Amino acid sequence: MFNPTRDQVREFFCSAWKKHVERLPLVGAEVTAADIAARHPEYHALLANPDAALNQEWAPESGQMNPFLHLSLHLAIHEQTSIDHPPGIRAAFDQLRARMDAHDAEHVLLECLGETIWRAQREGQPMDALAYVDTIRRKASLL
Template sequence: MFNPTRDQVRQFFCSAWQKHRDRLPLVGAEVAAADIAARHPEYRELLDHPDLAVNQDWTPETGQMSPFLHLSLHLAIHEQTSIDQPPGIRAAYAQLCTRMDAHAAEHVLLECLGETIWRAQREGSQMDALAYLEAIRRESSRR
């Protein structure tokens, strides 16, 4: 399994965005990464300057979420829904899309995924796929 460093993740998104902007061919996950970046105009300035992006820090203490964490969670959700892993996530996403646009639905999943990852890290355990799906269903019923 590929386990990129923080800098590699940042360079990957910047490179995918640059290739998209320059109309160069995108391969593999670059296609999804460029699409996700295109849906986040607030990050374009950052993505246009990889030298700054690699060295910048965002901390919860300052009320900031890393744009690269946000983009990475979107990419994870794209992958999860495309292969229906955990099983049932594709249907949960489709259900959300009947009530909101796809990007807003991704943000619901993103919040649930972030919470599930945080909980697993806090507890020193594996991510609980059933709890993740339950959180999505709970949020779906609220919206």
């Protein structure tokens, strides 16, 4: 399984963004990464400055969201919905998209995924995929 380092993730997003801006060919996951980055103008300056991206820290205690965590979660959600894994996530996502903008719907999934990861880490257990999809379905039915 691919397990990139923090710096590799940051370099990947910066490189994909640079290629996008320079209209160079994108390959594989770079296409999705550049699309996700394009929908986040608040990160463009950071992505254009790889040195700053590699050296900056974002502490949750200070209320800062790590942009690379945010972009990576978007990438994970894109992959999950494209292959419908965990099973049912695509239908749950479609329910959300029927009620809101696709990017806003992705942010609902991001929140659910973040909660699921946090719970698994706190409990020292694997992620509960069924609970994850169920949480998305519940949120979709409330909106």
